[in-house]
Amino acid sequence: MGCHEVMDKGTEKEERGSITMTLKEIASMAGVSVATVSYVLNNTAQVSEETRKRVEKIIKETGYRSNILAKSLRTNxxxxxxxxxxxxxxxxxxxxxxxxxxxxxxxxxxxxxxxxxxxxxxxxxxxxxxxxxxxxxxxxxxxxxxxxxxxxxxxxxxxxxxxxxxxxxxxxxxxxxxxxxxxxxxxxSNEKTVYQMTQMLISNGHKEFGVINGLKGSEPAALRFKGFQRALDEAGIELKPENIVCGNWKYREGKEAAGKLLNKKNFPTAIVAMNDDMAVGVYDAARELGLKIPDDISVTGFDNGDIVQYVTPRITTVERPxxxxxxxxxxxxxxxxxxxxxxxxxxxxxxxxxxxxxxxxxxxxxxxx
Structure with missing residues (x-):
């Protein structure tokens, strides 16, 4: 029997080994309409939990499989x-x-x-x-x-x-x-997220900031820095040019950048790292200099990636949706x-x-x- 003949009869035939099932037969066994079986299969309408379970049980027992080809012919x-x-x-x-x-x-x-x-x-x-x-x-x-x-x-x-x-x-x-x-x-959101993160640091009394930015020419890096700078400007906090460094999104380069920020007498009280890899680099640079987080230096990241679970104390970071x-x-x-x-x-x-x-x-x- 051809596909069009099956469609004209309003049934959709399926194979289970040597046995051919139809939506109509599934509906009859479940004591519901063909439309209800279709709703359960496609999750396209509200069906009571009891009815859904009954239909799903019969579908499982009969080995029914939806025929995608027949469905595509019907719906284009x-x-x-x-x-x-x-x-x-x-x-x-x-x-x-x-x-x-x-x-x-x-x-x-x-x-x-x-x-x-x-x-x-x-x-x-x-x-x-x-x-x-x-x-x-x-x-x-x-x-x-x-x-x-x-x-x-x-x-x-x-x-x-x-x-x-x-x-x-x-x-x-x-x-x-x-x-x-x-x-x-x-x-x-890149800009707004780092803006809010920086506001949080400011509300915690931080006034001396360092920032480890991402790759030069990267749009997310530019947007995140824009949000960071906007929060500082609104709070009347000046960002020293020497406290702007680049870590290229990488742990090792983030660590080197953090060393430049921390290896001086008046280092920032807070470092905003534009991703977690660079933030972990700050952790290791601080440890090698005998500095403690957060007592001596506060650190934030961005991503909430797997790497954050391997450092203590837990990094304050951002989770993307x-x-x-x-x-x-x-x-x-x-x-x-x-x-x-x-x-x-x-x-x-x-x-x-x-x-x-x-x-x-x-x-x-x-x-x-």
Whole structure:
């Protein structure tokens, strides 16, 4: 029997070994309507817990598997989402993918991942991504050939990119990066987050600051420093030029930068490191100089990465909403696929302050903002 004959009868036949099941038969066994079985399978409507469990039990016992091909013929969708990641080894990427997959699973979609492996190819020279446009085009061609309904592009560094996914007649969402009018995007707040972190330090009585910034030319580094400087300006606190150093996002260079800040008579009371790797570098530089955290020097980081669990006292840092970025990216893409979006949407999500034990209260009534 052909697919169209199956569709005309309002049934969707499935194979379980040599046994063919239909939605109608599943519904009959469960004592519910075909629509209810469909709701349970696709999680598209409210169904009582008792009914859901009964239907799911029969589905499990019969070995029913949804026929994606039949479903795609009926809805004109493949229920496949392409996910292109610049590099899966960059630690935040896995959390974003997990968020994408969670929403995809809940909405009855599957994802196809294509890893560009760009980290080792361009290192920190993100402006050179155009040199690998052929790799990106190939990944897109593969996904389009698999009839994906849309594509999510996940960056390995938060920045503006241009003409990376071009001439694609499918919905596109950019995550952990953004474009100028080429599609929706989901990012996290850099400037506001460090602004709030610096306000917290000021409210704890700190007036002498040092800062270890990220890579020169990095957009997140520039935005974070802007937020840091804005908080100081509003509080009337002067930042000495010699207290601005660069750690290039790395532990070793962060440690060397911290040594420059701390190896002098009047060193800052607080060092704002623009990521956790550099903050851990401050810890080790302070220890080698016989300084204690937070008694002698307060330190903050950014990321709440795995490295923070290996140092004592716990670093006061920032957690980025990585999984939520995955959620929102998938939701935006589905809205675009189903025609319910209002055009390109650019979302910037707030980060969360993770209060550790690396900040000293230098007055009697410091209040965390």
């Amino acid at each position: 969708e493949s229920f496949l989402i392409g996910v292109i990641v610049e590099d899966i080894t960059v630690w935040h990427t896995a959390h974003i993918i997990d968020g994408i997959n969670e929403i995809a699973e809940a909405r009855g979609y599957n994802t196809i991942l294509n890893n560009l492996r760009l980290l080792s190819k361009i290192e920190s020279q993100f402006e050179h991504i155009s040199n690998f446009q052929k790799d990106i085009d190939k990944a897109v061609d593969v996904l389009i050939g698999m009839q994906v309904d849309g594509i999510i592009y996940v960056g390995m560094h938060d920045r503006k990119i241009s003409h990376v996914l071009h001439d694609i007649k499918k919905p596109v969402v950019y995550c952990y990066c953004y474009t100028d009018g080429e599609g929706s995007s989901v990012r996290y 990585l999984q939520e970025m995955g959620y929102r990216s998938m939701e935006l893409l589905l809205e675009s696929i189903h025609g319910t979006s209002v055009g390109d949407v650019n979302i910037t999500l707030p980060c969360a302050l993770i209060e550790g034990e690396s900040v000293k209260n230098r007055n009697e009534s410091a209040v965390y903002e």
